[in-house]
Amino acid sequence: GAQAQEVTWRVPTSVPEGSPFYVNFLERFADNVGLLTDGAVEIQPFGAGILVPALQVYDGVKDGIVEAGHSTPSYLVNQDPVNAIFAGFPGGMGPEAYSTWIFEEGGKEKLAEIRAEEGLKSLVVGIGSSEIMAHANKPIKSAADLKGLKYRTSGPWAEVMRDYFDAVPTVVPPGEIYTLLERKGVDAIEWGPPSGNLPEGFHEAAPYIVVPGVHQPTFLWEVVVKQETWDALDEALRAKIEAAAELTTLQSLVHFYDQDMKAMETLRASKAEVIELDAAFQKELSDAGRDWIKKTAEAQKAEGKPRMAEILEGYFAYEDRWAEQSGYLIRNEK
Amino acid sequence: MLIAGLMFPALFALILLGLPIAFSLTIVAVGAGLAAFGSVAFNQLYGSFYSASTNFILSAIPMFILMGALLERSGIAERLFRVMNLWLSRLPGGLALATIAMGAIFAAAAGVVGAVEVMIGMMAIPAMQKARYGNTLIAGTICAGGSLGTMIPPSVIAVMYASLAQMSVGKLLAGMMLPGLLMVVLFLAYIFIHGLLYPAKPDDDDPVEEPVELAEKLRLTATVLLPVVLLIVAVLGSILAGIASPTEAAAVGAAGAIVLCIVNQRFSIAMLRESLAITVRISAMILLIVAAGTMFMGAFAANGGARLIREVIDGAGLGPTGMIVFFLAVVFILGFVLDWTANVLICVPLFTPFIRAAGIDPVWFATLVLIVIQTGYLTPPMASSIFYLKSIAPPNMTYGQMCRGVLPFILLQVLTLLLVVAFPALATWLPDRIVGF
Amino acid sequence: MKRAVLAVADRISASLNIVAQAMVLILIASMLYEVVARYVFGAPTLWAFDIAYMSTGVLFVLGAAQALREDAHVRIDFLSSRLPKRVRGAIDGLAFLVVLFPVFVWLASIAGQRAWRAWMTGEVEHVSPWAPLMWPFYSALAIGLCALALQLFAEGLRALTDPRDDDSCKIET
Numbered sequence A: 001g002a003q004a005q006e007v008t009w010r011v012p013t014s015v016p017e018g019s020p021f022y023v024n025f026l027e028r029f030a031d032n033v034g035l036l037t038d039g040a041v042e043i044q045p046f047g048a049g050i051l052v053p054a055l056q057v058y059d060g061v062k063d064g065i066v067e068a069g070h071s072t073p074s075y076l077v078n079q080d081p082v083n084a085i086f087a088g089f090p091g092g093m094g095p096e097a098y099s100t101w102i103f104e105e106g107g108k109e110k111l112a113e114i115r116a117e118e119g120l121k122s123l124v125v126g127i128g129s130s131e132i133m134a135h136a137n138k139p140i141k142s143a144a145d146l147k148g149l150k151y152r153t154s155g156p157w158a159e160v161m162r163d164y165f166d167a168v169p170t171v172v173p174p175g176e177i178y179t180l181l182e183r184k185g186v187d188a189i190e191w192g193p194p195s196g197n198l199p200e201g202f203h204e205a206a207p208y209i210v211v212p213g214v215h216q217p218t219f220l221w222e223v224v225v226k227q228e229t230w231d232a233l234d235e236a237l238r239a240k241i242e243a244a245a246e247l248t249t250l251q252s253l254v255h256f257y258d259q260d261m262k263a264m265e266t267l268r269a270s271k272a273e274v275i276e277l278d279a280a281f282q283k284e285l286s287d288a289g290r291d292w293i294k295k296t297a298e299a300q301k302a303e304g305k306p307r308m309a310e311i312l313e314g315y316f317a318y319e320d321r322w323a324e325q326s327g328y329l330i331r332n333e334k
Numbered sequence B: 001m002l003i004a005g006l007m008f009p010a011l012f013a014l015i016l017l018g019l020p021i022a023f024s025l026t027i028v029a030v031g032a033g034l035a036a037f038g039s040v041a042f043n044q045l046y047g048s049f050y051s052a053s054t055n056f057i058l059s060a061i062p063m064f065i066l067m068g069a070l071l072e073r074s075g076i077a078e079r080l081f082r083v084m085n086l087w088l089s090r091l092p093g094g095l096a097l098a099t100i101a102m103g104a105i106f107a108a109a110a111g112v113v114g115a116v117e118v119m120i121g122m123m124a125i126p127a128m129q130k131a132r133y134g135n136t137l138i139a140g141t142i143c144a145g146g147s148l149g150t151m152i153p154p155s156v157i158a159v160m161y162a163s164l165a166q167m168s169v170g171k172l173l174a175g176m177m178l179p180g181l182l183m184v185v186l187f188l189a190y191i192f193i194h195g196l197l198y199p200a201k202p203d204d205d206d207p208v209e210e211p212v213e214l215a216e217k218l219r220l221t222a223t224v225l226l227p228v229v230l231l232i233v234a235v236l237g238s239i240l241a242g243i244a245s246p247t248e249a250a251a252v253g254a255a256g257a258i259v260l261c262i263v264n265q266r267f268s269i270a271m272l273r274e275s276l277a278i279t280v281r282i283s284a285m286i287l288l289i290v291a292a293g294t295m296f297m298g299a300f301a302a303n304g305g306a307r308l309i310r311e312v313i314d315g316a317g318l319g320p321t322g323m324i325v326f327f328l329a330v331v332f333i334l335g336f337v338l339d340w341t342a343n344v345l346i347c348v349p350l351f352t353p354f355i356r357a358a359g360i361d362p363v364w365f366a367t368l369v370l371i372v373i374q375t376g377y378l379t380p381p382m383a384s385s386i387f388y389l390k391s392i393a394p395p396n397m398t399y400g401q402m403c404r405g406v407l408p409f410i411l412l413q414v415l416t417l418l419l420v421v422a423f424p425a426l427a428t429w430l431p432d433r434i435v436g437f
Numbered sequence C: 001m002k003r004a005v006l007a008v009a010d011r012i013s014a015s016l017n018i019v020a021q022a023m024v025l026i027l028i029a030s031m032l033y034e035v036v037a038r039y040v041f042g043a044p045t046l047w048a049f050d051i052a053y054m055s056t057g058v059l060f061v062l063g064a065a066q067a068l069r070e071d072a073h074v075r076i077d078f079l080s081s082r083l084p085k086r087v088r089g090a091i092d093g094l095a096f097l098v099v100l101f102p103v104f105v106w107l108a109s110i111a112g113q114r115a116w117r118a119w120m121t122g123e124v125e126h127v128s129p130w131a132p133l134m135w136p137f138y139s140a141l142a143i144g145l146c147a148l149a150l151q152l153f154a155e156g157l158r159a160l161t162d163p164r165d166d167d168s169c170k171i172e173t
Ligand code: NA
Pocket: A131, A190, A191, A192, A216
C-alpha cells in the first residue's frame, strides 16, 4: 500500500504461550496478518493470564484493555449455551463437515451475528481436529465400562457422561491431572487432540487410550475485536485481515491433521493400548450428545430464546446431508 | 521497552526505601501499566490481581501454614523436636539435619515453596534456638529446607514447566529426582560438617538435661514422634496411593494436625483461633506478593519485556553455551522479584524454541532452570525465602543473619548446578528407565 | 476526626479478618470432602474445586488489610532502619497516602464494577460444570480491596503523625 496504516494490536489468548493452539492458531495468524497487510497491521500475541485472566479474554476486549483477543466459545457455554454449537459438542460434526459448514453454509456469519450483539467483531481463527476421548486406567469399550467411571472432563460431555451413562465427571485442575491419573486417583481423563496430549505424557501415566473423540469431534477458536476498533480500519485492511483469518484457519487445520497423525503413530507405538470404539457404541455416545444439545436448545426456546434451536436445526440438517452423502469421499481408512 | 528495562531498578529502589515488597511491586506495576494501557490500566491491573486470586495452585499455602501453626501452637512441635533431640543430640547438627529431612519430605507432599518453609520454620526455629543452634545456621536450614519443593517431585513448578515447554511431565519429574536427592545430600553433609566444626554450645544458665533412660526414650518416641510420622505418612501416602491430589493432601495434613491436637488433648478453640489468625496473616502476606508480582509481570510483558529479552538473544549471536548461561541469568534475575509462577510463565515459552532449535536436551535444561529458580528464591537481597522467614522469625534473628545463613546453601545449589552441567546423565539417565506404568 | 478514621479502619479490618479465618476452614473442609467423596463414595463433587480457589482468593484479600494493620507485609529494612524515624515515617506516609491509597481505591472501584456487572448479567463461572454465580466472589474481592485502601489511608496517617520507632515486621509467634 502507498499509505501504510500503522496498527498494533495486543492480542491475549486463553492458552499459555508455546502451546499448540498458541503457535498454530495465534502466532500463525499474527504472521499471516503481517504478510497480507505488508506489515501495516502488527498482531502481538500474549499467552494466557499475562494481560487479562485466561478465561476472561472476551471481557478484556469489551472493557477495552486490549484491542483484540483470541479465545474459544467453549468458555462462554456456561453464560449462553448457544456457544456449544460453535465450541463443538458430543455427537456434533467432525472437522471436515464442521469447517465446511462454518465457511460455506453461513456458520461463521451466525457466530458473527451473536458476537455483534456484544459489540464484537468475530474472526474465526482456528478449527481443530478431533480430541482423544480418554486416557484411562481401565479399558473402555462399552456403556457398561462408563458406569461409575471417575472421568476428568468438563462442559457438555460432563453432563452427558453423568446423565446418560452414570459416569462420574470429576473436576481436576490442569496442574494435577497427570499426578492424579498416574496414581489412579481418577479412572480416565480427556484433554485435547493427539498432538496436544502427546507432550503432556498422559500415555506414560495410563495404559489405555480411547478413540475417537466423539465427545469433542472438533473445536473452534476465534479472534474478537471491538466493533469500533474494527470499523476504524480502512476497508482494504479489513478485507486483508479477514483473508488472513481464513488462511490461518485452513492452514492450521491441515497442520493439526499432520501433527495428529504423527502423534497417533507415537501413541500406538507406546506401551499404552489404543482402543478404537466400535461403531455401535460410538453411535450410542453421539446420540446421547445430540439428545443433550437438542434438549438444551428446547429449554432455551421455552425461555423465549429460540435462536439456539434455529441454528441447531440448520446444523443438524447439514450434518445429516454430510453423513448421507460423504460415502463417496476417500478417507484412506484402513 | 525502555520502561520494561526501568521497572527493575525502580522496584529495587522502592524496596530499599523500606516499603513492603507487595506495595513496591504494585507501585511499579501501576506506573508501567499506565504507560502501556493509559486510562484502562486499572482494569488490566485488576485482571492480574484477579488471576492471582483465582489460582488454585495457591490453595495449598494456607493449609500447610495452618498445619504448621497448629503443631507449633499446641506444643506438639516442641515436644517433637525435644524427642528428636534425645536421639540426635550426639549427632553434630542433629536438629538441623532433621529439619532438612522434614523439608524434603514435605517438599514431596507440597510442591509449593513458601508454604513448607513457613510451616517448618514455625516448628523448628524455637526448638533449634532452645538447643542453642546459631541463628545463621537456623535461618539457612529453614530457607534451604523449605525451598526443596521446587526440586522434589511431584513439584507443581515442574508440572507447570513441562506443560509450558510441551514436554513429558513424567520425564521431567523423573529427571529432577537425582539432582534433587543430590541437593538434599549436599545440604545434609554441609550441616553435619558444620556441626562437627561448630557444635551447639549450651549457655551456663540453661537447665541441665537429665539423661533419659532408654525405656523412657522409647515411650516418648512412641507417643510423640510416631503420631507425627503417621501424619506425614498420611499426607505423602494419600498422594502416592492416588487418594488425594497434591493440593488435597495439604487439606489432609491440616485436618490431621487438628486430629493430632485433639488426641494429644492440646486442642482448644483459643488455640485454633490463634492458629487461624497466623495462617490468614502469613497467607495474606504471601499471596499479596504473588498478586502484586502478577501485576508486575503483566505490565512488564505489555511494555515489551519479553521482546527485550528476545532481541538480546538474537542480537548477541550466542552459541549454545552462551545461550544457556544467558537464559539461566535471566531466570535468576527475574527470580529476584517474581514468584516462581510468574517466572516460569514468562521464561519457559521464551526459551523453549531456542533450546529446541539448538538441539539441547529439554529435560536437562529444565532441571538447570529449576535449580536456578530455587537458587534465586534463596539469594539475597531480594529473596522470597527470606521474606517468608522474616514473617515468622523471632525478633532476635536479624536480616544480616538470614543473608549469611543462606549463603552456604546457595553455594551448594550452585555446586549441584555445576554437577548437573558436568554430568548431564544425572538428569537424563533416570527418565528413560522409570517412566511408565 | 483522625482517631475516628483510624478506629473505623481498624474495626473493619479486624471483622473481615474473622471472615478470612472462616475461609481457611471452608477451604480445608471442601478439599477433604472431595477426597472422601471421590475415594470412599466414588462420587466426587462438582463444586469442591470452585469453593477451594474462591475461598483461597477471599481469605487472602479479606486478610490483607489486617495484615497491614499488624505490619505483617514483609519489607527489607536493613537500609531504611538507619534513617531517622521521622524520615521513615514520611516515606511510608507519603507512599501509603498519596500513591497506594488512590491506587487501591481505584482497584476497588473496578472490582465493584465487575461485581455489579456480574450481578446484573447473572454471570456464572466460565468453565465449572457447577457453574456458580460469580457476583458473591467478585463482591468479596471488592470489599477486601476497599478495606485495604482504607487501612492504607489509616496507616499512612499513623506513619506521618506518629511513626513507629521499632524495627518492623515483628510478629509474635
Ligand atoms: Na477436551
